[in-house]
Amino acid sequence: MALRIIGCGNFDRGDDAAGLLVVRRLRALCVETLGLEIPGLEIMEQSGETFSLMDCWTGSEHVILVDAAAPSGTPGQVQVWNATSDGLPEDIFPCSTHAFGVREAVELARAMNHLPQTLLIYGIEGKQFFLGAPPSPEVERAAVLVAERIMMRVSDSLVQTPQRPPRDIFG
């Protein structure tokens, strides 16, 4: 089973870097834990721009996407959506370039039957998004946890051992 993991964001806009922090941590974990690249796993960084994002998951059956989510008073809180079955809330991913972002990519792809077979979205709630700001400690901590959680899913779904058959990534 091929799995593509996409981290969205911008390192120059504070907590908007959340998705990028996760995929960079994830790359390190893959090497630390397994000592090699995992066949069938692709880890990518993306700005979050709708049309590039749609291209990014084209050809992938299974996708996990990580992005910063809008502040609502609990920075670092992690929410997960199964975007294959459920629509995304309107104001969760408002940080995007030129009116189109992650939600628009998902909903436009859904309208056009271009969603991957499975699409899991992790949103990490941000606190500060101004130019030049560093990621907040809350988001940095959450990024480490999300990377570890995704690593467990990756291990379960892609790394087979005699004792453990591969699991569905939503399992």
Next chain:
Amino acid sequence: MSKQPTRTIKVDTLTRVEGEGALYVKLKGDQVQDVKLKIYEPPRFFEAFLRGRHFSEVPDIVARICGICPIAYQMSAVHAIERALGVGIEPSVRLLRRLFYCGEWIESHALHVYMLHAPDFLGYPDAIAMARDHQAIVQQGLRLKKAGNRIVALMGGREIHPISTAVGGFYKAPSKSALKDLVEELKWALDASLATARWVSGLDFPDFEQDYEFVSLRHPGEYPFNEGRIVSNRGLDTDASEYEENFTEQHVQHSNALHSVLRGRDSYMVGPMARFNLNFDKLPDVAQQAARDCGLQVPCRNPFRSIVVRAIELVFACHEALRVIREYEPPPAPRAPALAQASTGQAATEAPRGLLYHRYVLDQSGLIVSAKIVPPTSQNQKRIEEDLWHFVSQVATRPAEEITWKCEQAVRNYDPCISCATHFLRLHLERD
């Protein structure tokens, strides 16, 4: 005394425009009392950031002004600095810059025609809702945009905020074979652009015309991108070095963007309709014929038909990109040397949304002493308000929701690029 009710229509956040703006319309009965296009996005101070930086850094800094039209900012910047430093560019570099601009026009116009403006005409709140009913059309728009993205990525090193532009040329010139890889998709894009023009020409357009002063570049031999004199349909004919003698910017309390006006005259329009009306004879035959087939007349004075004009410019840009690729021979060197000297240079180029003026003053070390940038949206802002003054009176008796929809559509005629994203709309209607 009239006892007609007063209605105030406020759109707190304009959607499907690039950036953060709002709209305020006050009506008394059927009469418009006030119109304000409020740009409340904070000032971004790019002109100040540039001070003290070396001229070679300017293309990369100004590319960050806009995610949709970074090439326009780069092109106006390098042409202004090259004029300041007396740098001449290779003919093949000139061709490459036209190709680069084609890519930006294709991606920007495809985005606006299909994703931002078409939903207005077809009665959808956004492109997502439109895609549910018009999947093939949206698919065509996305593929067209991608064809533009491919040119930009090849020429610029990446799709957004390209990094290849240099004063004197490019850091790296593409090979002939790399450009030829684009040909098949661009042939498809040319056909798709013609189909786009046919499709949008069949939309319903409000019966609304204004007596505009159109302003654009005009070049003796070609439809304008990077070079030409600044002309208008009312006799303006000037060089970019005289821009500030002819145009001035005014601060208005309700907007963070300055309003441009022609000195001694008033508002004016820049953008696709201005270019089309002032340069129709420079379009290739295929684009001229497409315009005739679409029923476009010169001059076109109905701003709602700008969606058709953009489609004609898509035809032009695809055709021009194919021409450039056919004629291209790699330059002996990708860029000409540029030596620092105390100097001043101005240039205007044609961004997708219209004339984009830059002026730089350099010191003897090549550091920027001062910079001035006048984007197309700033130039169109006063004209947008004037359109609304006249247009709202035509729809003033309609329900508030419809007035709001029509007003937003009228603003989107100009594809205003205020910058970055907006996502929702709130309407407040007050009646006496």
